[in-house]
Amino acid sequence: xxxxxxxxxxxxxxxxxxxxxxxxxxxxxxxxxxxxxxxxxxxxxxxxxxxxxxxxxxxxxxxxxxxxxxxxxxxxxxxxxxxxxxxxxxxxxxxxxxxxxxxxxxxxxxxxxxxxxxxxxxxxxxxxxxxxxxxxxxxxxxxxxxxxxxxxxxxxxxxxxxxxxxxxxxxxxxxxxxxxxxxxxxxxxxxxxxxxxxxxxxxxxxxxxxxxxxxxxxxxxxxxxxxxxxxxxxxxxxxxxxxxxxxxxxxxxxxxxxxxxxxxxxxxxxxxxxxxxxxxxxxxxxxxxxxxxxxxxxxxxxxxxxxxxxxxxxxxxxxxxxx
Amino acid sequence: xxxxxxxxxxxxxxxxxxxxxxxxxxxxxxxxxxxxxxxxxxxxxxxxxxxxxxxxxxxxxxxxxxxxxxxxxxxxxxxxxxxxxxxxxxxxxxxxxxxxxxxxxxxxxxxxxxxxxxxxxxxxxxxxxxxxxxxxxxxxxxxxxxxxxxxxxxxxxxxxxxxxxxxxxxxxxxxxxxxxxxxxxxxxxxxxxxxxxxxxxxxxxxxxxxxxxxxxxxxxxxxxxxxxxxxxxxxxxxxxxxxxxxxxxxxxxxxxxxxxxxxxxxxxxxxxxxxxxxxxxxxxxxxxxxxxxxxxxxxxxxxxxxxxxxxxxxxxxxxxxxxxxxxxxxxxxxxxxxxxxxxxxxx
Numbered sequence: 028x029x030x031x032x033x034x035x036x037x038x039x040x041x042x043x044x045x046x047x048x049x050x051x052x053x054x055x056x057x058x059x060x061x062x063x064x065x066x067x068x069x070x071x072x073x074x075x076x077x078x079x080x081x082x083x084x085x086x087x088x089x090x091x092x093x094x095x096x097x098x099x100x101x102x103x104x105x106x107x108x109x110x111x112x113x114x115x116x117x118x119x120x121x122x123x124x125x126x127x128x129x130x131x132x133x134x135x136x137x138x139x140x141x142x143x144x145x146x147x148x149x150x151x152x153x154x155x156x157x158x159x160x161x162x163x164x165x166x167x168x169x170x171x172x173x174x175x176x177x178x179x180x181x182x183x184x185x186x187x188x189x190x191x192x193x194x195x196x197x198x199x200x201x202x203x204x205x206x207x208x209x210x211x212x213x214x215x216x217x218x219x220x221x222x223x224x225x226x227x228x229x230x231x232x233x234x235x236x237x238x239x240x241x242x243x244x245x246x247x248x249x250x251x252x253x254x255x256x257x258x259x260x261x262x263x264x265x266x267x268x269x270x271x272x273x274x275x276x277x278x279x280x281x282x283x284x285x286x287x288x289x290x291x292x293x294x295x296x297x298x299x300x301x302x303x304x305x306x307x308x309x310x311x312x313x314x315x316x317x318x319x320x321x322x323x324x325x326x327x328x329x330x331x332x333x334x335x336x337x338x339x340x341x342x343x344x345x346x347x348x349x350x
Numbered sequence: 351x352x353x354x355x356x357x358x359x360x361x362x363x364x365x366x367x368x369x370x371x372x373x374x375x376x377x378x379x380x381x382x383x384x385x386x387x388x389x390x391x392x393x394x395x396x397x398x399x400x401x402x403x404x405x406x407x408x409x410x411x412x413x414x415x416x417x418x419x420x421x422x423x424x425x426x427x428x429x430x431x432x433x434x435x436x437x438x439x440x441x442x443x444x445x446x447x448x449x450x451x452x453x454x455x456x457x458x459x460x461x462x463x464x465x466x467x468x469x470x471x472x473x474x475x476x477x478x479x480x481x482x483x484x485x486x487x488x489x490x491x492x493x494x495x496x497x498x499x500x501x502x503x504x505x506x507x508x509x510x511x512x513x514x515x516x517x518x519x520x521x522x523x524x525x526x527x528x529x530x531x532x533x534x535x536x537x538x539x540x541x542x543x544x545x546x547x548x549x550x551x552x553x554x555x556x557x558x559x560x561x562x563x564x565x566x567x568x569x570x571x572x573x574x575x576x577x578x579x580x581x582x583x584x585x586x587x588x589x590x591x592x593x594x595x596x597x598x599x600x601x602x603x604x605x606x607x608x609x610x611x612x613x614x615x616x617x618x619x620x621x622x623x624x625x626x627x628x629x630x631x632x633x634x635x636x637x638x639x640x641x642x643x644x645x646x647x648x649x650x651x652x653x654x655x656x657x658x659x660x661x662x663x664x665x666x667x668x669x670x671x672x673x674x675x676x677x678x679x680x681x682x683x684x685x686x687x688x689x690x691x692x693x694x695x696x697x
Contacts, residue, residue: 089436123469130467139435140467144459150425151460154432154440161375161404161415161438168432181455184425191420192404193411257411346470347503349527 029241037308038317040082040240041299044074046321047098048296050107053325054097054114055271062333063114065128070098072270075295076201077102079243080169080263083251089137089155090169091148094129095201096141099171105133107325111332118338125338125346145206146172146179149198153185156194156260167254168196175206177220183227186260190230193259197250198230200264201237207273208281222264230260237265238295270294354555355540359513360393360479363520364441366559368401368415371439374524375401375415377426378443378479382416390445391481391534392541423449427456430476430529431464439524440476446491447480447533450499461529462504473527477520483535483583483633484670484681485545492670492677494582494633497640499531500610507611508564509533509581513540513553515608518562525561535582546674549586565612569621573603575695577621579644580631581607584682588631591687600695610640618644619652626657627694631682636664658697663690 031037051071057063070077077098081090084103092099100110105121110131113120120126121133122140129143142148152170159166176182177200189196200221204211217223225232231253235246243265250261268290272279279287303309354362368374380386381394382403388395394416402414419426423444430440444450450457461474484492500507506528510516516534523530538551570585571592580588585606592602603621607613622628628648630641641662648660666680 121469122467122471125469126467132468134435134468134471139472140464142460144455147428147455147460150428150456151432151435153425154429154434155436156432157429158433158436158438160411161433162436181424181428184420184422185428187420188422188425188429191406192417193406346466346468348506349465349470349473349475 029239029245031302031306031308032241034308037303038313040078040244041303041314042317042321043078043082043102044240044296044299045318046107046325047074047077047101049321049325050097050101050110053329057329064116065114066275067128068095068274069269069271070095072294073201073203073237073267074098075240075243075299076199076237076265076267079240080199080247082244083248084137084169085166086137088167088169089139090171091139091152091155092132092141092171093148093173094141094143095173096129096131099141100131100133100138103138104136105131105138108328108331109133111328112335115332115335116337117332117335118342119335123338123342123346146176146181148172149176149181149185150188152196153189153194156189156196157192159195160192165255166195167251169199170196171199171201172221173206174200174202174204174211174220176200177224178206178214186230186262187228189260190228193257195254195257196260197247197254198260198262200262201267202264203267203269205269205273205282208277210281219264221262225262230262232262232264234264234266237267238293238298240295240299351554351556353552354513354517355552356510356513356516356534357391357393357539357541359517359555360520360534361397362555363517364394364524365397365400367521367524368397373437374439374441375417376441376443377417377419377429379419379421379445381418381443383418387543389443391536391539392543393479393539394443423452424456427453428460430478431456431460431474434474434476435464435472441479441524442477443479445481447482447495448490448493450478450480450495457499457505457529457531458502462502466504474529475527476529477523477532478529479532479534481536482533483537484677485536485547486672486674486677488672489669494533494665496533496610497634497638500640504529505611506530506564506609507533508609510608511535511538511551511582511585511606513551513555515562515568517555518560519564519608522561522563533582537583549583562608564609565614566608567614567617568606568608569603569617570606571602571604573601573625575601575625576627576629576691577603577605577618577625578629578631578691579605579607579618581610582633584631584633587682587684588687590684591691595688595691598692600691602691615647619655622648622652622655626655627697628656629661629663629690629694631663631687633665633681635667636662637667639664658694661690661694663687
């Protein structure tokens with residue numbers, strides 16, 4: 028069992044987790060009502076990963092996300108309003124309406140556009156870490172990936188390189204057991220598809236309960252300390268589960284009901300809330316205040332985004348090349 | 351002024367930029383392994399001695415701006431993208447351009463699109479150096495795949511064919527804030543590593559700092575009867591053909607586009623305004639090669655300048671065969687160019 032943290036940190040983490048959950052539930056509603064265009068890949072159920080990993084990062088540390096980026100964005104401080112605008116394809120979106128659901132991020136906050144090619148960010152994160160090392164900065168890069176990415180060639184090439192050159196990068200595998208609709212156990216013989224491969228690269232790795240935000244945060248602290256000290260990368264494999272399907276209206280027909288029941292009982296937002304209350308860290312009223320404030324912020328973001336202007340058509344031909 | 355081979359002109363450009371800008375670094379397989387080759391064609395030999403090699407020596411990573419990478423093209427591409435996004439200017443060497451296909455995702459999905467997807471908030475200043483052309487090595491070390499990349503918004507594609515251009519355009523590529531794919535022809539390097547059929551492309555290169563911009567074609571030979579657009583090795587073959595055709599009374603104007611993306615249509619249009627006849631010669635295969643783009647540009651915008659059908663001379667639509675006899679048959683030869691020009695000139 029992880030150790031409880033200070034009240035300030037616990038409430039900070041809970042706020043971020045709740046914001047992610049509420050954002051995702053709101054997006055899901057808007058998408059299914061046909062109000063929001065595009066597609067969705069929900070990170071609901073994986074909030075402890077996003078927040079545990081990112082909570083203590085500095086602004087200048089960078090987070091490379093995946094096609095399921097909302098949790099990582101919110102945890103790193105990307106504004107919910109700019110994300111909601113992006114989801115509606117509006118000019119004030121965090122990517123100017125050119126990114127969309129799978130590419131949200133804000134470069135100025137250390138979140139480059141999320142990467143919707145599975146495993147694509149693994150060598151890119153090594154490149155960012157290489158830049159930091161050459162510039163003698165002690166920033167770190169974080170590369171998020173799903174379990175499916177561990178079977179990509181980019182995983183092998185990128186982590187091997189990061190290990191040999193001792194680059195300050197933390198590879199975080201959010202193992203939610205399914206690569207889209209295919210069980211990871213049908214495509215890999217390893218119990219821990221990311222962590223078990225660490226030994227192949229001489230890269231330390233660890234397996235953590237990905238639904239326990241404090242356990243995730245502890246593992247991350249150790250990995251970040253190694254990275255900042257110039258000791259190289261770490262693989263952190265987080266065992267977690269999606270609350271919803273891979274994308275859109277995926278009803279998860281491939282997931283056994285017993286498995287879902289078991290995992291839903293470990294809902295990371297609810298479990299952390301219960302723990303804060305049972306350990307007397309904060310009162311129910313205090314948590315409700317936080318929740319009400321975030322509900323309001325998200326509702327406002329939706330209203331703002333719905334009414335915000337679309338990008339000018341000529342903007343489609345801008346931002347292709349830098350001067 | 352010094353007379354340099356293309357290999358040495360490229361090396362001079364890279365070394366000068368590395369001295370000028372500490373964010374420039376080189377990486378690749380055997381970029382400069384002591385006792386190794388310095389890239390497959392000696393371009394970066396000695397760079398590690400001057401700028402240091404970043405390598406893991408018994409657990410300690412040394413400092414340096416020359417990185418001898420594993421044979422990991424995806425990693426090489428991705429490292430360039432990530433390092434470029436965060437303030438560095440990587441110059442990678444692929445050894446053989448055929449290996450571009452191993453890193454296609456990093457170039458096409460990542461490097462080319464990252465700025466756009468961010469809404470213009472970041473840039474990816476990286477250089478990918480790609481030795482190209484058929485040289486008796488068989489189908490997987492022979493291609494001229496410029497067209498694949500010239501099709502991708504967000505990339506720039508250049509193909510310098512003289513020592514002067516090699517140095518000036520390499521400097522432009524390194525200073526450019528976008529991903530630039532550089533095609534360097536193996537038979538034009540003039541490096542110490544001998545190649546059958548290599549041409550002497552050594553030329554005068556200024557000692558002073560200079561750059562050659564992209565999107566500006568060079569007129570390699572002036573003429574009045576036929577305009578020939580040809581890049582890399584083919585610009586030399588076209589010039590050899592033109593020299594012989596001159597004796598037959600056929601005058602060819604030869605234009606080397608130097609960069610394909612951006613492409614300088616204007617210089618070609620001005621030439622065709624004079625000649626009324628257009629031929630495109632490339633070492634890439636015929637179907638959908640970049641010559642088709644140039645031809646369709648004229649069909650759409652400048653068809654009334656033409657007095658005859660456009661002619662494309664390209665490699666046959668086959669993988670490159672090994673046997674030198676077959677390779678010579680497949681790749682456009684001086685004789686094939688001459689024969690096609692004669693037909694065109696008669697029309």
